[in-house]
Amino acid sequence: PYPGEPFDDKTYTGDAYPCFGWAACVADVDVDLDTGEVTVKSAVSADDIGRVIHPVLAEGQVEGGTLQAVGYATIEEIKLTDGRYQNDRLATYLIPTALDAPRITSILIEKPYSGSPHGAKGVGELPMDVAAPAVLDAIHDATGVWIHELPATPERVLAALAGIQAPPLPGTSASAPAKP
Numbered sequence: 001p002y003p004g005e006p007f008d009d010k011t012y013t014g015d016a017y018p019c020f021g022w023a024a025c026v027a028d029v030d031v032d033l034d035t036g037e038v039t040v041k042s043a044v045s046a047d048d049i050g051r052v053i054h055p056v057l058a059e060g061q062v063e064g065g066t067l068q069a070v071g072y073a074t075i076e077e078i079k080l081t082d083g084r085y086q087n088d089r090l091a092t093y094l095i096p097t098a099l100d101a102p103r104i105t106s107i108l109i110e111k112p113y114s115g116s117p118h119g120a121k122g123v124g125e126l127p128m129d130v131a132a133p134a135v136l137d138a139i140h141d142a143t144g145v146w147i148h149e150l151p152a153t154p155e156r157v158l159a160a161l162a163g164i165q166a167p168p169l170p171g172t173s174a175s176a177p178a179k180p
Helices: 055-074 126-143 154-164
Strands: 022-032 038-048 103-109 173-176
Touching: 022 126, 038 055, 038 126, 055 103, 055 126, 126 154
Parallel strands: 038 103
Antiparallel strands: 022 038, 022 173
């Protein structure tokens, strides 16, 4: 960040985004090799949000954003037919509920930014940026296959598994431990 170099609209030079936050996430998943179902057991999200002004609200923001990204990674999918939404209502568009929520651990990293009020940075988008890739990485760690399209539905997981291994044995499952 270069707070002393303002952005110039005419030349498109300078610092358009003077302040950045950083984040990382790891997830622990179970993958049922018979059904392809992915269960996210836990997630740890570390977020550099500058000075933490309200710790409880900041942790809630990280937990909510992480859960939303878990939904994007596992169940949320917009379905279109001939350009029309097929799941345009809460009754037909699945989102995670409290029962689907994994154990989420928030690590708030305080690196105050000198160019903002009270040294704060943003916390709104950070958890969303890192949790879905963490889930897909955990699926890969558990199964050896990459899922290249969100969400990682059971059908997509089974299709990926079929491409690299024999059909799973009945009653087997795979699990990937969270990375330290």
